[in-house]
Amino acid sequence: MTWIDFTVLVLYFVAMIAIGLWSMRRVKGQEDYFMGGRGFGKLLQTFAAFGAGTGAHEPVTVGRTGWTSGLSGVWSALMWLFVTPIYWITGVWYRRMRHLTLGDWFVERYDSRKLGVAYSIFAIVFYMFYLSTMLSAIAKFAVPLLGFEEFAGVDIKYWLIPTIAVIVILYGVLGGLTAAYYTDLIQGIFIIVLSVLLIPYGLIALVKEFGDPASQGIMDGFRIMHERVSDDYFGLFSGPAAGEFPVPYIISLTLLVLVGIVVQPHFIATGGGSAKSEYEARVGLVTGNFLKRLCTVGWALTALIALALLAGNAEIAADPDRVWGVAAREILGPLNLGLVGLMLACLMAAMMSSADTYMIVTSGLVTRNVYAAYINKNASEKECLNVARATGLVIIVGASAIALWMADVFGQFKLAVELPILFAAPFWIGMFWRRANATAVWFTIAFSVIFFFVLPALLPVLSPGMRTDPGLTQPTYLVTRTTTRPVTAADVARHEAWVKATADAAGDEAVLKNIGPEPPAGAEGETADFVVKTGGKPIFWRGGLTPIGEVTLETVEEREEGDTRILVQRYTNAHEGTGDFNLDFLLYHWLGLDLSKASKATIETLRLPPRLFLPFLVLILVSFVTRRERKEVLDRYYAKMRTVVDPDPEKDRSKLAEAYANPEQYDSIRLFPGTDWEFVRPRKIDVVGFVVSVGVCFLIVGLLWWLAGIGRD
Template sequence: MTWIDYVVVAVYFIVMIAIGLWAMGRVKGQEDYFMGGRGFGKLLQTFAAFGAGTGAHEPIQVGRTGWTSGLSGVWSALMWLFVTPVYWITAVWYRRMRHLTLGDWFVERYESKALGAAYAVFAIIFYMFYLSTMLSAIAKFAVPLMGIDQIAGLDLKYVLIPGLAGIVIVYGVLGGLTAAYWTDLIQGIFIILLSVLLIPYGLWALVKEFGDPSTQGFMDGFTIMHERVSSDYFSLFTGPSAGEFPLQYIVALTLLALVGIVVQPHFIATGGGSAKSENEARIGLVVGNFLKRLCTVGWAITALIALALLAGRPELAVDPDLVWGIAAREILGPLNLGLVGLMLACLMAAMMSSADTYMIVSSALITRNLYAAYVNPSATDRESVKVARVTGLAIIVGASVVAITMANVFAQFTFAIELPILFAAPFWIGMFWRRANATAVWITIVFSALFFFILPLVIPMLSPEMRTDPAWTTTTNRIVKSIKRTATPADVARHEAWGEAMEQAKDDKKLREKIGAEPPQCEAGDPIEVILVSGDKSIFWSGGVKPVGEESLEMISTVRDGDASILTQRRTGQLQGEGQFKLDFLLYHYIGVDLANVSKATLETLRLPTRVLLPFLVLIVASFLTPRTSESVLDRYYAKMKTEVDPDPETDRRNLEQSYNDPKRFEDRRLFPGTDIEALRPRKSDVYGFAISVAVCFVVIALLVWLAGIGAA
C-alpha cells in the first residue's frame, strides 16, 4: 500500500466517527437508541439488512472455495439464496412484535423473564464468535495488501483488530442504531464496490498478461479466463474437488440456515422491527438480501479471474484464504490510484456494517433482559441508554479477544452458526402453536444444549478409550478418481507454484502436508491425469481421526466410468478420534445405516434430520406433557401479532387496544379455526411477494451462469 491508500482508509474512518457524533444528538431514549425511533424507510432498511447480513469473511470465503472448487464454491455463501423469499413473510412478524429485542418476545410469548435472560446470554456468546470470524478475516486479508505482517514487533492482527474494534465502538456506542444505519448506507456502497471492483480490472489484467492489449478489450479477458482454466471449474454443482457442493448438500444447508436465521438476534432490527411500516420492513429485508446475493455473484466471478491470473502464486498453494488479498494487491496495486486502500476500506465496511448492528442489538438484550429484568427494574430511559453504551463496548471487546486468541476461523464460524439450534424450535412453534409453553421450551433448550454442545465434549473426557475404539473411529471409504483431460495454462502454473511452495516449506512437515499432493507436471495442451481424492472422513469425530502407529489402505474395488477410473479404499490400522464426538450420528449407527460409502457432502447433509427435527420433536412432545401458558396471555399475544402495523404510532396504539378488547376479531381469517394453530390465511401480497422472490432467486442463478459462461468455447 502507498500513502494514498492509507489516506483513503483514514478518510473512511473519520467519516464513520463523524456520523456517530451527529447521531448521538438524536438519541432521546431506548427506542431511539435501539430502534432509531422505528422511523426508517425502504432505503435505510435495505442497506441495514444488506450491511448486517454481509460479513467480511464471506468474500474471502468465496475466494477460497472458488479457488479449490471453481464456480461451485459460490455455494459457501449463496446457500442463503433460497432462504430470501421467506424473509417476505418473516419481516411482518418482527414489525408486529413491537419489541426492542427478541428476548422481549420470549418473555411475552412464554410468560418467562428467565427465558429472555437465557436468550440474552445466547446472543452474547453468538455475537462474540460470529463477529470474531469477521475480525479474523480482515486481519488475514490485510497482510498481503499492506505488505507487512508485523507492526512494532507485533503480529498485524494484534494491532489491526483492536483498532477496528475501537472505531466501531466510537460511532456505534455514541449514535446507536441511527448511526449504524446511516453508516450502513455508506458502507453498503463500499461493499458493492468491493464486489465488482476487481472484475473489470482483473479482466484487463488477464488481457495485458496473456493477451494483446492493442487489439483486445477487457471483455476478451473472459475468453482468456476460459482458455487458461479447465472447464470443470465452471460447473455450478460439481467441480474439481469431487463435488464439494452437490445439490443435496445445498438443500440441507438452505434448510439449516432457514431454521436458525430467524432467531439471530439482529433480525428484530434489520429484519423489520425498526421500519416505519410492514411494507418498508418487507421491501428492506428482501431487497437488501438480494443485493447481497448479487454481490456474491461478483465474488464468484472474481474468484474465477483469480484462478486464471494467479495460479502460479506459491503463497496460494499454501493458503487459499489469501486469494482475495493477493488478487487486490496484484490487480489494483500497480495502478497507484488508492484503489488498494479503497479495497481494504470496502472489506472493513463489510465487517463494520455488521459489527455496529450486532453491538447495539446485544447491548439492548443485556440492558432490557438482564439489567432491567434483574438488577434495576425501575431504570429510566436515560440510565438504560448509559448501560447499553457500556455493554455494547463489552461485546466488541469480547469478539476481539476471541479473534486474537482463537486461530481457527472456520471453527469460530461453525460454532456461531450452530448455536441458534437452542432457540429455533421455540421460536417457530411458539409463533403459530398455542400449546407450546415455557416448561417445554426449557426442556428443549436443555436437551439441545446437552445433545449438541455439552455431551459431545464431556463423553470423551469421561470415557477417553472411545477415541481409539474401532467402533467409533470408522471413516468413510477413500475414493481416488482419476480423470484424463487436456492440460491448461493454469495447470502448468499450479505445478510451478506447488514446486516453489514445497521448496519454501523445506523441512516444515506440517506446512508440506498443508500444501498437498503434487499436481501433474505438464505443458499446456498435454494430456494429463488429474487425481481427485475424496472421502476418508471420520464419521463420529468432528476433528477427524489420526493414525496411531502404522497405517495402511486396503483396496475395496476399482471400476471405470468412461474416461475416469475410480479406486475405492478403506483405511486400516489403529486410529484415534479428534475433537468432539458426534452424538447425533449414533442414531444412524444403531438403526444400521452404512455410512462408509457416502461422500463428505452427504455426511454433512445427514446432520439435517437430527439438528432440525429433534428439537422440534422434543418441544412438541414436552408441550403435550406440561401445562399450557395462560389463555389470556396467549389471546393478547396472538391478537397483537394479527394486527397490522400502522405507521402512525397513535393510530397503531388504538388498533392494538381494539384487538386486545376483542381477541377473536380475526377469527374469520384463520387457516385452521377452532384449533391451537394460529396461522392466518395468506393475503395476495404475501403470495405475490413470495412468488416474485422465488423467481428472483432463479434470475440470480441464471445471471451467475451467464457471466461465468461468457467467453467459453
C-alpha cells in the same frame, strides 16, 4: 500500499466516526438508540439488512472455495439464496412484534422474564465468538494489501483489530442504530464496489498478460479465462474437488440456516422491526439480501478471474485464504489510484456494518431483559442508555480479545453458527401453536445444550474406550478419481507456484500440509493425469482419526466413468478418534445404516435431520404433558401478531387496544379456527411477493451460469 491508499483509508474512518457523533445528538431514549425511532424507510432498511448480513469473511471464503472448487465454491455463501423468499413473510413478523429486542418476544409469548435472560446470555456468547472470527479474518486478509505482516516489531493484527474495534465503538456505541444504519448505507455501497471492482480490472489484466491489449478488450478477457482454466472448474454443482457442494448438501444447508436465522438477535432490527411499516420491512429485508446474493455472484466471478491470472502465485498456493488480498494488490496496485486502500476499506466496511448492528442489538437485550428487569426496575431512559453503551463496549472488547488470543477461531465459528438451534424450535412452534409453553421451552433448551454441545465433549472423557472402538472409528471409503485431460496454462502455473511455495516452506510441516500434494506437471496442451482423492473421513469424530500402526488399504471397487478412472478403497488398519463425538450419528448407527460409502458432503447433509427435528419433537411432546400458558396472555399475543402495523404510533396504539379488547375478531382469517393452531390465510401480497422472490432466486442462479459461460467455446 501507497500514501494515496492510506489517505483513502483514513478518510473512510473519519467519516464513520463523524456519523456516530452526529447521530448521538439525535438519541433521546431507548427506542431511538435501539430502533432509530422506527423511522427507517426502504432504502435504509435495505442497506441495514444487506450490511448486517454481509461479513468480511464471506468474499474471501468464496475466493478460497472458488480457487479450490471452481464455480461450485460459490455455494459456500450462496447457500442462503433460497432462504430469501421466506424473508418476505418473516419481515412482517418482526414489525408486528413491536419489540426492541427479540428477548422481549420470548418474555411476552411464554410469559417468562427468565427466558429473556437466557436469550440475552445466548446473544452475548453468540456475537462475541461470531464477531471475533470477523476481526481475525480482517487482520489476516489485510496482510497482502498492506504489504507487511509486522509493524514496530509487533504482528499487524495487534494493531489492526484494536483500531477497528475503537472505530466501531465510537460510531456504534455513541450513535446507536441510527448511526449503524447510516454507516451501513455508506458501507453497503462500499461492499458493492468491492464486489465488482476487481472484475473489469482483472479481465483487462488477463488481456495484458496473456493477450494483445492493442486489439483485444474486456470480453476477450473472458475467453482467455476459459483458455487458461479447465472446464471442470466451471460446474455449478460439481468441480475439481469432486462435488464438494452437491445439490443435497445445498438443500440441507438451506434448511438448517432457515431454521436458525430467524432467532439471530439482530433480526429484530434488520429483519423489519425498525422499519416504518410492514411494507418497508418486507422490501428492505428481501431487497437487502438479494443485493448480497448478487454480490456473491461477483465474488465467484472474481475468484475464477484470479485463478486464471494468478495460478502461479506462490503466496496463494501456500494459503488460498489470501486470494482476495493478493488479487487486489496485483490487479489494482499498479494503477496507483488509491484503489488498494479502497479495497481494504471495503473489506473493513463488510465487517463493521455487521459488528455495529450486532453490538447494539445485544446491548439492548442486556439493558431490557437483565438490567431493567432484575437489577434496576425503575431505571431512567438515561441510565438505560448508559448501560446499553457500556454493554456494547464490553461486547466489542470481548470479541477483540477472543480474536487476539483464541486458539481455534474456526472451531469457535462453527460453534457460534450452531448455537441458534437452542432457540429455533421455541420460536417457530411458538409463532403458530398455542400449546407450546415455557416449561417445554426450558426442557428443549436443556436437551439441545446437553445433546448437541455437552455430551459430545463429555462422553469420550467418561468412556475413553470409545475412541478406539472399531465400530466407531472406521473411516469412510477412500475414493481416488484420476482424470486424463489436456494440461491448461493455469495448470502449468499452479505447478510452478507449488514448486516455489514448497521451497519457501523450508521443510515446515504445517505449511507443507496446507500447500497440499504436488499438482500434475507438464507443458500446456500435453495430456496428464489429474488425481483427486476424497473420503477417508471420520463418521463419529469431529477432530478426525489418527491411524494406529501402519496404514493399510484394500480395494473395494474399480470402475471408469468417461475419461475418469475411479478407485474405491477401504482402510483395514485401526484408528483412534480425536475431538468431540458426533452423538447424533449414533441414531444412524442404531438404525443399521452403513455410512462407509458416504461422501464428506453426505456426512454433512446427515447432520441436518437430528438438529432440525429433535428439538421440535422434544418441544411438542413436552408441551402435551405440561400446563399451557394463560389464555389471556396467548389471546393478547396472537391478537397483536394479527394486527397490521400503522406507521403512525398513536393510530397503531389505538388499533392494538381494539384488538386486545376483542381478540376473536381475527378468527375469520385463521385457517383452523377453534384449534390451537394459529396459521392464517395468506393475503395476495404474501403470495405474489413470495412467488416473485422465488423467481428472482432462479434469475440469480441463471445470471451466475451465464456470466461464467461468457467466452466459452
